[in-house]
Amino acid sequence: MHLDIATAAERPDRRPLWSGLAGLWPPFMTQDETGDFFYGYEFDSYPEFQLLAVDTDTGEAVAKACSVPLSFTGTIADGLPEDGWDWAVRQSTHDRLRGTAPTIVSALEIMVRPDLRGRGLSARMLAALRANTAARGFADLIAPVRPTGAQFKTIDTYAYERRLDGLPVDPWLRVHVRAGGQIVNVAHASMVMVGTLTDWRRWTDLPFDTSGPVTVPHALGPVHCDVAGDRAVYVEPNVWVHHRL
Template sequence: MIFNAVRSDTRNWPPEQVAELFSEGFPQFITADRLVKGYIGRVREFFPELDLMLLDAEEVPVAAGWAVPLRWDGRADSLPSGYTDALVRAVEGHEQGVRPDTLVICGALVTPSLKGRGLAGRMLTALRDAGQQARLPRVVAPVRPTAKARYPLTPIESYLRWRRPDGTALDPWIRTHERLGAEILAAAPESQTMTGSVAEWEGWTGLALPDSGDYVIPDGLSVLRVDRDADLGLYREPNVWMRHR
């Protein structure tokens, strides 16, 4: 089947199509990254050519993905600390007139009913192609390793090394990137930081949080730390930096 990648802002998408596409997207607590909220509007304003939809033959969106451009010297130790820092560097670099040389793939998702058909790889390829058109020779991604939620107590530095008997990555999202030629660069143990009140975290997770302490939460890649006295829940999400070229 032929698929076509277009900018997300090219048309007003039918609400039911968008709802289906994003129905099993990211966990609700992802919205608790306060710093992202301060930058995401400018990301959409500054880099619309890197916010894409993948359409099927009937022009129904079946996948979505987005990226940002920034300047990076190619050294692992000078990477952004993760997803949030990449947005900050991209936006502030753009505002300061810094010429970017690196595409950072920030995320991609597929309509739930079509998972397992290679569309995630097609979406990543479309984003890489957009980076090439923008003359960005390097491509990296702070990958959110989805199966890490099964092992929230395991350090990301250990998890990223786990392999299946055939030698491929245990994590399916890391594996998808590797199949496209990407290599693991480094762990990003604090790619995002989410904060909220205890009541907010109880709403996001569906859990009662009666005492201060650490909690394993649904879809969490690490634990949630709750301080009842301060009425604060703190969650730091790990990612894995991977390089495509």
């Protein structure tokens, strides 16, 4: 497959094609309210950091990679914030509003069209994201990676599990390490989704009629249900990976 990968700034005419990659996350994964500070503003505020891959044979969008520039004054190797993805979105927004110069770039999402997964497109998009970050003058790319195999594992153990060849057991972490990334630390509260029980029933088609932990397909941990309070909360862990470019 021949791909033409360009930023939204370079190809504003492709704006309608981005909709072909919408709606691919499980519904509950789009309920983190912090995301409202990025999605809907990404093309106006950070167009040079949003990458779209188009199949030149079909003219269709097949993958995207989203990122934001932000400031970070600490030492990356010493650890990145526990609130991972949410922190990256908030920090980039605060920096933009305050006029603070960014020092690093954080990935937010790499999405490959479901019918094309397993063909190495995720690695190609990560390579494009690394190259775009470097081209913008940044030496560091960080990523709050969603370890998809962690659903039935303890994240603090699973994040560091390795295969016999030394690469991570998790497929997404493996893509990053193969590309040169280094695992830094777990962000235990990277995203937070809160809703009424009616909301969660609509998002998951599960009853949510008993207080306690609820196993939800595609969640990396339990959703905590409180029947008396009519609320359920999901706190998602991610794994910080650092790419020194």
